[in-house]
Amino acid sequence: MSDSLLHVGTRKGLFVVEGAGADASVVDAHFVGDNVNLTLTDGRDGTWYAVLDHGHFGTKLHRSTDQGASWEEVGVPEYPPKPDDVVDIDMWGREREWALGGIWALEVDPATGGGLWCGTTPGGLFHSADRGRSWVLIDSLWNHEVRPRWNGGGLDQPAIHSICVDPRDAASVTVAVSSGGVWRTLDGGASWNPHTNGMVAAYVPPEQAEDPENQDPHCVVQSQTRPEVFWCQHHMGIWRSDNDLESWVELHAKPSSFGFAVAVHPDDADTAWFVPSHSDQKRAPIDGSVVVNRTRDGGAEFETLRKGLPQSNAYDLVLRHALDIADDGERLAFGSTTGNLWVTDDQGDRWHTVAQHLPPIYSVRYA
Amino acid sequence: MARVVFTRNLQRHVECPPVTVDAGTVGDALSRVFAEVPHLKGYVVDEQGSLRKHMVVFVDGEQISDRRHLTDTVPENGEVYVMQALSGG
Numbered sequence: 379m380s381d382s383l384l385h386v387g388t389r390k391g392l393f394v395v396e397g398a399g400a401d402a403s404v405v406d407a408h409f410v411g412d413n414v415n416l417t418l419t420d421g422r423d424g425t426w427y428a429v430l431d432h433g434h435f436g437t438k439l440h441r442s443t444d445q446g447a448s449w450e451e452v453g454v455p456e457y458p459p460k461p462d463d464v465v466d467i468d469m470w471g472r473e474r475e476w477a478l479g480g481i482w483a484l485e486v487d488p489a490t491g492g493g494l495w496c497g498t499t500p501g502g503l504f505h506s507a508d509r510g511r512s513w514v515l516i517d518s519l520w521n522h523e524v525r526p527r528w529n530g531g532g533l534d535q536p537a538i539h540s541i542c543v544d545p546r547d548a549a550s551v552t553v554a555v556s557s558g559g560v561w562r563t564l565d566g567g568a569s570w571n572p573h574t575n576g577m578v579a580a581y582v583p584p585e586q587a588e589d590p591e592n593q594d595p596h597c598v599v600q601s602q603t604r605p606e607v608f609w610c611q612h613h614m615g616i617w618r619s620d621n622d623l624e625s626w627v628e629l630h631a632k633p634s635s636f637g638f639a640v641a642v643h644p645d646d647a648d649t650a651w652f653v654p655s656h657s658d659q660k661r662a663p664i665d666g667s668v669v670v671n672r673t674r675d676g677g678a679e680f681e682t683l684r685k686g687l688p689q690s691n692a693y694d695l696v697l698r699h700a701l702d703i704a705d706d707g708e709r710l711a712f713g714s715t716t717g718n719l720w721v722t723d724d725q726g727d728r729w730h731t732v733a734q735h736l737p738p739i740y741s742v743r744y745a
Numbered sequence: 746m747a748r749v750v751f752t753r754n755l756q757r758h759v760e761c762p763p764v765t766v767d768a769g770t771v772g773d774a775l776s777r778v779f780a781e782v783p784h785l786k787g788y789v790v791d792e793q794g795s796l797r798k799h800m801v802v803f804v805d806g807e808q809i810s811d812r813r814h815l816t817d818t819v820p821e822n823g824e825v826y827v828m829q830a831l832s833g834g
Contacts, residue, residue: 432758432788432834433799433833434754434797434800434830435758435787435788435797435800435829436787436788436791437763439760440789442798451784454787454794457792459793459795475791475793475795477791477792477793477794477795478791478792492815696775731797
């Protein structure tokens with residue numbers, strides 16, 4: 379029953395968790411020793427995808443059609459040669475290399491049989507129509523006049539890390555970039571516009587604080603039942619749009635609004651979860667206490683959930699892909715760079731420790 | 746003819762035993778190997794043909810200087826070692 383499986387991508391392998399709540403446990407491991415950044419399960423055919431970053435040998439994509447019994451390496455996005463007359467200087471004053479850095483987002487494209495979207499560094503969005511065997515760069519975004527002004531956010535180069543396919547119309551796709559703002563196409567990728575009205579960045583001079591390309595959304599999620607609602611964990615805090623990206627409103631959570639991940643209830647656009655860190659300057663839990671914030675009213679108020687989570691001497695950081703919610707809206711999971719993995723089966727009222735000695739966790743995703 | 750040897754760390758991902766090829770430059774040598782083992786290419790060079798950041802190539806014990814176009818000369822009976830740099834971890 380794939381519905382009960384959770385994939386955990388880590389610095390040293392892909393781990394499979396089975397069961398819910400207190401019964402959850404690690405039952406399998408794949409690619410042990412290898413860096414698994416990200417996973418995806420395509421619900422249409424059950425295929426598992428795993429992104430491996432070998433460092434020396436580059437980023438690779440593997441897929442399995444038999445729930446991990448065997449894996450097949452498929453293609454990865456490739457950038458075209460940079461034309462001689464194109465100037466593309468990065469924030470370091472260097473000529474940007476048009477070559478795949480890493481894969482930071484992988485999503486299903488329901489408009490195409492076998493269709494997948496892939497977000498990468500240094501900022502290219504790619505599409506596959508053959509389940510990852512081959513990839514096409516979305517030129518309209520890569521060649522957009524603003525794209526060269528995207529900066530690194532965490533990495534030296536910009537990364538497309540969130541891809542939201544609109545449940546109303548798969549030709550409408552929203553992507554978020556660290557650090558380059560939020561962009562949407564309404565025509566299947568032919569044209570793109572920024573959507574950051576209301577977002578503010580304090581890490582640039584004041585006159586540039588509202589420029590779209592200066593926004594650093596860490597993670598963006600679109601509600602599946604009220605698609606006009608978007609949530610964003612931004613570098614500066616938490617924002618929400620309830621008017622189909624016309625504007626964003628900043629929300630304020632205690633004990634902190636800083637973090638990387640956000641999960642949204644699949645059936646309730648007003649319910650979302652965040653895992654706060656102290657601040658940009660201090661990326662660790664406040665007072666050594668791991669907590670999760672939950673709002674049920676669109677962000678007017680946040681509850682801080684602690685039950686089952688370590689409340690002293692814990693310094694876990696949760697990255698942007700390391701929090702997920704299952705389709706039932708009850709089960710959530712998150713993992714930390716310290717290798718701790720927690721799950722809940724009651725929306726976070728109580729958390730259960732699944733593992734404490736995993737490698738640094740980069741992603742958790744229900745299969 | 747030149748002998749091309751790949752780091753043992755690569756063998757876990759792609760089978761690439763030492764081979765002997767006819768080549769005047771590092772680029773020639775690698776292209777001939779990649780023609781035989783296409784899957785190997787993406788592990789050694791990026792999509793523009795440049796040596797991956799943390800890969801290093803030695804020709805008769807000397808690290809090559811042209812990592813972008815791989816134009817370093819390979820002498821007759823030279824040995825080309827494709828290794829991973831410690832800089833990559």
